[in-house]
Amino acid sequence: xxxxxxxxxxxxxEIRKMKHTGLVLEHAEEYLEKIYRKYCHEKxxxxxxxxxxxxEFGYIPExxxxxxxxxxxxxxxxxFGVATFYAQFHLKPRGKRIITACSGTACHVKGSxxxxxxxxRELNLxxxxxxxxxMEFTFEKVNCVGACSIAPVVIIDKKVYGKATTDKIIKExxxxxxxx
Amino acid sequence: xxxxGIRINICMGTGGIAAGGAQVMxxxxxxxxxxxxKASVGKRCTMHKVGCRGLCAKDVLVDVVKDGNKFTYQFxxxxxxxxxxxxxxxxxxxxSEWLVGEDYHNFHNKQVKVVLSDCGNIDPEDIEAYxxxxxxxxxxxVLKKLTPEKTIEIIKKSGLRGRGGAGFPTGTKWEICxxxxxxxxxxxxxxxxGDPGAFMDRSVIEGNPHAVIEGMTxxxxxxxxxxxxxxxxxxxxxxxxxLKLALKQARKKKLLGKNILGTKFSFxxxxxxxxxxxxxxxxxxLIASIEGERGMPRAKPPFPxxxxxxxxxxxxxxxxxxxxxxxxxxxxxxxxxxYGTEKSKGTKVFALTGKVKNSGLIEVPMGITLKEIIYxxxxxxxxxxxxxxxxxxxxxxxxxxxxxxDIKVDYESLAQVGSIVxxxxxxxLDEDDCMVNVAKYFLQFTQAESCGKCVxxxxxxxxxxxxxxxxxxxxxxxxxxxxxxxxxxxVKSASLCGLGQTAPNPVLSxxxxxRHEYEAHLKGKCPAGVCKDLLTYYILEEFCKxxxxxxxxxxxxxxxGERKKPHKIDPEICIKCGACFEVCKFKAVGKE
Numbered sequence: 001x002x003x004x005x006x007x008x009x010x011x012x013x014e015i016r017k018m019k020h021t022g023l024v025l026e027h028a029e030e031y032l033e034k035i036y037r038k039y040c041h042e043k044x045x046x047x048x049x050x051x052x053x054x055x056e057f058g059y060i061p062e063x064x065x066x067x068x069x070x071x072x073x074x075x076x077x078x079x080f081g082v083a084t085f086y087a088q089f090h091l092k093p094r095g096k097r098i099i100t101a102c103s104g105t106a107c108h109v110k111g112s113x114x115x116x117x118x119x120x121r122e123l124n125l126x127x128x129x130x131x132x133x134x135m136e137f138t139f140e141k142v143n144c145v146g147a148c149s150i151a152p153v154v155i156i157d158k159k160v161y162g163k164a165t166t167d168k169i170i171k172e173x174x175x176x177x178x179x180x
Numbered sequence: 181x182x183x184x185g186i187r188i189n190i191c192m193g194t195g196g197i198a199a200g201g202a203q204v205m206x207x208x209x210x211x212x213x214x215x216x217x218k219a220s221v222g223k224r225c226t227m228h229k230v231g232c233r234g235l236c237a238k239d240v241l242v243d244v245v246k247d248g249n250k251f252t253y254q255f256x257x258x259x260x261x262x263x264x265x266x267x268x269x270x271x272x273x274x275x276s277e278w279l280v281g282e283d284y285h286n287f288h289n290k291q292v293k294v295v296l297s298d299c300g301n302i303d304p305e306d307i308e309a310y311x312x313x314x315x316x317x318x319x320x321x322v323l324k325k326l327t328p329e330k331t332i333e334i335i336k337k338s339g340l341r342g343r344g345g346a347g348f349p350t351g352t353k354w355e356i357c358x359x360x361x362x363x364x365x366x367x368x369x370x371x372x373x374g375d376p377g378a379f380m381d382r383s384v385i386e387g388n389p390h391a392v393i394e395g396m397t398x399x400x401x402x403x404x405x406x407x408x409x410x411x412x413x414x415x416x417x418x419x420x421x422x423l424k425l426a427l428k429q430a431r432k433k434k435l436l437g438k439n440i441l442g443t444k445f446s447f448x449x450x451x452x453x454x455x456x457x458x459x460x461x462x463x464x465x466l467i468a469s470i471e472g473e474r475g476m477p478r479a480k481p482p483f484p485x486x487x488x489x490x491x492x493x494x495x496x497x498x499x500x501x502x503x504x505x506x507x508x509x510x511x512x513x514x515x516x517x518x519y520g521t522e523k524s525k526g527t528k529v530f531a532l533t534g535k536v537k538n539s540g541l542i543e544v545p546m547g548i549t550l551k552e553i554i555y556x557x558x559x560x561x562x563x564x565x566x567x568x569x570x571x572x573x574x575x576x577x578x579x580x581x582x583x584x585x586d587i588k589v590d591y592e593s594l595a596q597v598g599s600i601v602x603x604x605x606x607x608x609l610d611e612d613d614c615m616v617n618v619a620k621y622f623l624q625f626t627q628a629e630s631c632g633k634c635v636x637x638x639x640x641x642x643x644x645x646x647x648x649x650x651x652x653x654x655x656x657x658x659x660x661x662x663x664x665x666x667x668x669x670x671v672k673s674a675s676l677c678g679l680g681q682t683a684p685n686p687v688l689s690x691x692x693x694x695r696h697e698y699e700a701h702l703k704g705k706c707p708a709g710v711c712k713d714l715l716t717y718y719i720l721e722e723f724c725k726x727x728x729x730x731x732x733x734x735x736x737x738x739x740x741g742e743r744k745k746p747h748k749i750d751p752e753i754c755i756k757c758g759a760c761f762e763v764c765k766f767k768a769v770g771k772e
Contacts, residue, residue: 043490044472047455051414078473085474085631087456088414105377105571105607106533108621114758121735121757143458143625145415146379147194148533149236149540160198166762 031056032064036071046074046082050089059090087142095131095138097176099123099156104144106151115152116141118166122173137173186269189243191300192229193386194379194418195236195540200257204240205229207261215265228309231387233300234541235287238280244268254280283559287538290556292519294527295503296543299387304422307429310390316435318509322398323443328358331402335505338513339525344370344461344498345576345602346678347524347591350505353495357403357485360493365405368489368496369396370466371412371419374458375574376625378605380529381499383541385412385419388503389426393449395502397436398509400447403495408449411466414456423451458575458629462677463488463496465631476631477677498603500529520546524590528601534571534608535562544589551585554608565610569693573602575622575629576682578689579615598689600682614710615694616701620648622686626679637680640671644687653713656702665691709771712756716772721746723768730760730769 035052039045049068053060060083069076083089101107101116123132123139131138147153150162154169156176161169188208192201208227233241238254244264245251251274253264260278268274302309310316322331336351357365369392373381385392396408412420427449430436438446452470459465460475467489469475488494504526508516517525524546530553533539537559544553550570554560561567569579572589578599580587587593591601609618627641644667647660668684675681691698700707706714719730719739724746731739731747738754741747749760749769761769 044470046472047453047469048472051453051455081474082472085457089455103376105574105605105621106539108376109534109607109609109613109618114762117757118735118759142415143374143456143629144376144378145194146373146382147198147236148377148379148531149195150198150239151533153198160194162195162198166759 028064029067032067032071036068040072045072046079047086050079050083054089057093059093062091092131093135095135097137097157099137099139099154099173100142100145101139102143102145102147102151102153102155103141104146104148104151106148107144107153110151112152115154115164115166115169119154119169119173122170136177187243187245188227189230189245189301190227191231191233191239191241193232193236193383194416195232196239196241197418199236199239201240203258204242204256204261207258208265211262211265212269215270228303229305230301231299231304232296232383232541233387234291234296234543235284235538236540237538238284241280244274246272252280252284253278254284283538286559287540287542287557290548290552291543292527292545293543294507294516294519295384295391295500295529296387296541297507298391299384302388304387304389305425307390307426307433310388314510315390315506316394316433318506319394319397319435320441321509322401323441323445328402328404331398331509332358334509334513335402338508338516339520339523340501340504340508340516341524341591342498343500343504343528343604345573345600347601350497350501353485353497354399354402357493357495360486362493364407364490364492365403366489366492366494367396367400367403367405367408368466368470368494369408369410369499369502370461370463370496371410371416371499372454372461372466373413373416373499373603374461374629375576375603375605377533377571377574377607378531378603380531380541380604382413382416382419384499384503384529385416385423389419389423390430391503391506392423392499393426393430393436395505396449396497397440397447398505399495399497399502401445403493405495406447408447409452409470409489410449411452411454411460411470414453420451420453427451457631458625459631459677459679462679465677466496467494474631476633477679479676500604521588521590521592523592524601528589528604530604530606532558532606532608534606535565535610535613536560536608537562546590547588549585550580550587550589553589553606554585558608561608561610565612567608568611568613569609569615571599571607571609571618571686572605573600573682573685574605575626576600576678576685577602577605578685579609579618579693580689581693598685598692600685612708612710614706614708615690615697616648616652616706617708617710619687619690620645620652623648623683626683630679630683634674634676634680636671636674637676637683640667640675641680641683643667644671644684648687651698651701652706652711654701654704654711658702660702661691661695661698664688712758715756716751717749717754717756717758717760718751718770718772719747719749720768720770723766725766725768727765729763729765733759733763735759 065079103112152164154161154164190205240256242253242256332354340350341347371381457475460469462477465475465477484494520526527543527545529543532542567582569581571579623645627645630637632638668688671684726744736755738750
């Protein structure tokens, strides 16, 4: 199996640019090698490796899985099997800002569905899509953030908005849009 | 003991922080510096972050303790702080209109706090605070005075049962694992609190992480494990952070690691982050997930106590279960078993949420009635509407109708009426909630979380959901209710793990108690006005002031009308999003 690491490197730089992290690695390989060394002696490392990728890139690039799978001599299919099993892993690049709406029970009975539809309309998201075309926003539902007393809850870039109304959240999104 | 200093406690659980806790703390720091409290009052002033004290609906809650007198303020925001500092701390005159009222005290009066006794009173980021309230004394007693067998006996006698849902006796689980011969054993703390509507494990770890660590260490000593894992949801960043800090502090104090407290016993704890899969709350799936694989359950036996993590004997206990342990050792098994009913001992923490006035985290003795919880502690239904049902146990539980609120809350009584204690979510539903929609909501959840390994769960839940979906869209067939019941029972009896075995519960219990609502949907009506395909929105002309708010809010352009004259909704264009209903200040938008 051949890994086209050059393709991956240029792709990797693109992602970096997008994420504005300012951290420049000469080659993606350097980073992947670091991850390999960190986990090569550990049992049950598939989930932690994928979590590293998710934190580093904001999603899990398929190329990264191919590279690490070959290096660790673990079939790729096991990585993909795990990556598609858990809600936390994303195989597609995500937007610069993450908007999360809680759809736990308390939020549901307090009208989170209306809220969710309102946000999706504001972001112009097609059915089945969760990232805006310009890669600015990704919108997700989560099962429960455990802040049921202030339901419904929306989280925008880790900031928690309790007792959210469609109005309030849309205003917030609009100001983010113009602030860009 | 009267403390001469000034002490300010600020609620900094997830709820408190979301409500602005950090800003309130900053404001206090700034104001106190400005007022030069130390110099002018001449007293020591300390500020503490405390974990959840339960009544999150009234956050940010702030205690001000001066000369030994404690006053609690509610709904505090940063801009209110200067007045508190000036009037209360300098002029000695508490701001009475911001103090908590009678309902705050009622909320606490009927509760019995064991697991939560120190949550909200101590700084969770400071091990000394826990030690001050006798923390780690139980561990000392166990390691220096008790044998593992004696420790197990105390837990057995106390009657403690698993707080994660199934209610298996904790002492018995430990005893079985103790009896298995193996070189290596593990203890796992299950903090994968995936039930929507439940947050007690999160609050316990955020509010008192050392109690969980102490309980786990005692458990490890009892079964003979030297490595422990806490499997915790990545969605709980604050809890993870506090737990990491607590582990570091405990190691530094020799309460974890090699030769704990100078004895021969060694034990350490690792944190494993969950990656977002509800099924991982199931023991064998959780183990697969720690091993780095897809979190899919396997058939039992063998049970984890015989063959668990990496094939070694493993005990898995829930957060709340473990947090009970230090208190039981310290106060004795008789003290613990004096609370509760004959078969359900001690207290249970519930996350009381939904349409109840005082929503938050509560701890009550087992056997309290549902009525006492909702009306005495919860303060009744929001906006004084009528109670319809209480949902307990999350997606694995059922709905208890308003007519049965005199029921006792314990493992056996709830099981009898088709629900479960579960992990402790308790969601109050009022007249505006549609029971078919609630059942569909839970099934949507379990269907999406079904791991796909066994057919009854993978396909059965999907078919159940399709039937519910067509009922809520007005396309239900006459035979659908019976079909739901039959299929539901099949899925229950044939599924591999707890997820599938309980997934039909919300459907079956709502059919049992609210069959008339299902029948109404079959006739094309949603009595509560929730299911949008069965609704029409219209404008009540006599109330409409023609303000145009609904027109501006309507994303579909379905509303027309001149200013100051009644508007109209075109049912052909209306997408039934409810935006007009939400924005109208005159209650002029009706739905049917």
